[in-house]
Amino acid sequence: MSKSTNISWHDSIITKTERQTKNKHKSAILWFTGLSGSGKSTITVELERKLYQLGIYTYRLDGDNIRHGLNKNLGFSPEDRTENIRRIGEVAKLFVNAGVLTLTAFISPYREDRNQVRALVAEREFIEVYVRCSLEACEHRDPKGLYQKARSGEITGFTGIDAPYEEPINPELTIDTEEQSLDEAVQQVINYLLENEYLN
Numbered sequence: 649m650s651k652s653t654n655i656s657w658h659d660s661i662i663t664k665t666e667r668q669t670k671n672k673h674k675s676a677i678l679w680f681t682g683l684s685g686s687g688k689s690t691i692t693v694e695l696e697r698k699l700y701q702l703g704i705y706t707y708r709l710d711g712d713n714i715r716h717g718l719n720k721n722l723g724f725s726p727e728d729r730t731e732n733i734r735r736i737g738e739v740a741k742l743f744v745n746a747g748v749l750t751l752t753a754f755i756s757p758y759r760e761d762r763n764q765v766r767a768l769v770a771e772r773e774f775i776e777v778y779v780r781c782s783l784e785a786c787e788h789r790d791p792k793g794l795y796q797k798a799r800s801g802e803i804t805g806f807t808g809i810d811a812p813y814e815e816p817i818n819p820e821l822t823i824d825t826e827e828q829s830l831d832e833a834v835q836q837v838i839n840y841l842l843e844n845e846y847l848n
C-alpha cells in the first residue's frame with residue numbers, strides 16, 4: 649500500500665543493459681533461503697570472495713547486517729518478517745539495476761514473501777537457492793547459541809522451533825549442507841551461473 653501521491657518516475661539515461669555490458673556479466677539476485685544455521689552466511693561470504701576474484705561486481709545483503717541499519721525497526725513477528733523481505737527485495741532490485749550480482753542471505757521463511765520478490769524483477773533475475781539442512785543439524789551447529797535460547801524460552805518465535813519455515817517448492821538451486829562441503833556448494837552456484845550464461 650503506497651502512501652505517496654503526486655510522484656512520478658524518472659528514468660536514467662544509462663540502462664541496466666548498458667551497465668551489464670560494461671561489467672561483462674549479467675546482474676541478478678541470488679536469493680539464499682534456509683533455517684538459521686543452515687549455512688547461508690558462510691556460503692554467501694565464500695561465494696562472494698570467489699566471484700570477486702573472477703572480476704564480478706557483487707554485493708551481499710545479510711539478515712543480521714541489514715537488521716542493524718535499514719531494518720532496525722523490525723522484529724520477528726510474521727508482519728515484520730514480511731516487511732523485512734519486502735524492503736530487501738526492493739534494495740536488491742536496485743542493485744540489479746546497477747548491474748550488480750546481488751547475494752542475499754535471509755531466512756525468508758514465507759514462500760509468498762519470496763515469490764513477491766521474484767515478481768519484482770525479470771524472470772531470470774531471481775535465482776532462489778534453498779540452503780537445506782535439517783533442524784536437528786542446525787540445532788546441533790547452533791553457531792550463535794540461539795537455538796539453545798529458543799529451547800529455554802529466552803527467545804520466542806524462533807524459526808524452526810515455534811515459528812514456521814516454508815521450504816521452497818521449485819528453487820533454481822538446492823544446496824544440502826549436511827551432504828556438501830562449503831567448496832562444493834560454492835562451485836555448484838558458480839557452475840549454475842556459467843551454464844546459464846550469467847557469467848562468461
Ligand SMILES: Nc1ncnc2c1ncn2[C@@H]1O[C@H](COP(=O)(O)OS(=O)(=O)O)[C@@H](OP(=O)(O)O)[C@H]1O
Pocket residue numbers: 683684685688689711712715724728729730732733753754755756757792794803804805806807811
Ligand atoms: N526469532 C528469531 N527467528 C529467527 N532468527 C532470529 C530470531 N531472533 C533473532 N534471529 C537472528 O536473526 C537472523 C534472521 O534474520 P532474517 O532477517 O534473515 O530473518 S527473516 O528473513 O526476517 O525471517 C538470524 O540469523 P541467521 O542465523 O544468520 O539466519 C538470527 O541470528
Ligand SMILES: Nc1ncnc2c1ncn2[C@@H]1O[C@H](COP(=O)(O)OP(=O)(O)O)[C@@H](O)[C@H]1O
Pocket residue numbers: 682683684685686687688689690691753789791824825826828829830833
Ligand atoms: N557445508 C557447509 N556449508 C556451510 N556451512 C557449514 C557447512 N558445514 C558446516 N557448516 C557450519 O554451519 C554454520 C552455518 O552458520 P551460518 O553460515 O551463520 O548459517 P546461517 O547464515 O544460515 O544462519 C557455520 O558454523 C558453518 O561453519
